[in-house]
Amino acid sequence: MLHIGCHLSPSSGLLKMAETAFSLAADTFQFFSRNPRGSKAKPLDEADAAAMRDYLSQNAFAPVLVHAPYTLNPCAENPSVAEFAELVMRDDLLRCTAMRAPYYNFHPGSHVGQGIDVGVDKTAALLNRILDASTDTTVLIETMSGQGSEIGGTFEQVKAIIDGVERNDRVGVCLDTCHVFAAGYDIVNDLDGALTAFDRVIGLDRLRFIHLNDSKFECGQHKDRHAAIGDGFIGIEGVRRIVNHPALRDLPFCLETPHEKLEEYADEIRFVRGLCE
Ligand code: FE
Ligand code: FE
Ligand code: ZN
Secondary structure, three states, X not given: OOEEEEEEOOOOOHHHHHHHHHHOOOOOOEEEOOOOOOOOOOOOOHHHHHHHHHHHHHOOOOOOEEEOOOOXXXXXOOHHHHHHHHHHHHHHHHHHHHHOOOEEEEOOOEOOOOOHHHHHHHHHHHXXXXXXXXXXXXXXXXXOOOOOOEOOOOHHHHHHHHHOOOOHHHEEEEEEHHHHHHHOOOOOOOHHHHHHHHHHHOXXXXXXXXXXXXXXXXXXXXXXXXXXXXXXXXXXHHHHHHHHOOOOOOOEEEEOOOOOOHHHHHHHHHHXXXXXX
16 A cells, blocks of 8 residues: 655644544655744654654554755855754754654755855765764655755765765665656656666665655756646656556655645545555
């Protein structure tokens, strides 16, 4: 059975969020570690975290994903911006460990004129400083669209970050279908080719999670604009091939599609499940 869910808010508590996911017929989901703009996090409610964990295992959920604030820039030139990213990610990793969250996903950042190599080195160096023996959460690098000066827009850049991390047994990859398509990997006409490239460059064993989004822009436009499933250039047939691909179909999938209401996610989850062969 396909493991699929959507992005949810923990604002009413972690257990409540898991119950909401269940009510949508999801068996995985993603949530922000704190306010997505990166401000202070509420202290972790350990009892609530334990209750969520029990609920997830009793209901046979696939692994869930904690997402870092998307405004962080781990490779920023400005030291206070880079330090802020480090502070938040270090604290998030502690919280993920306390929650026993399996995965912590982040965007590797934008080099803003420093050059890709500097960006890659800085992001890897940050991971080296925060990944220590005290965490058993695996950090996932999200594949990016290469919009602006974003790093992580090619599999080679993602691999270079991984190679720069000493404890990279704790590092995996989250593949965002909108982002890789925007970055120029034609997962509609040559999904096999893109996954073969992923395997050759990074290794499919690093791939732990899929962000399942359609794309408002065509392949290679470097525009990170998510569309609802079937509403973009990846299309229903493209999504059908993605969720049925032998290299992907057993991974957890999370929708980050633009919808207002939870019922719309329930519908989309049901729709994507219906595409599975
Ligand atoms: Fe993301
Ligand atoms: Fe994403
Ligand atoms: Zn995106």
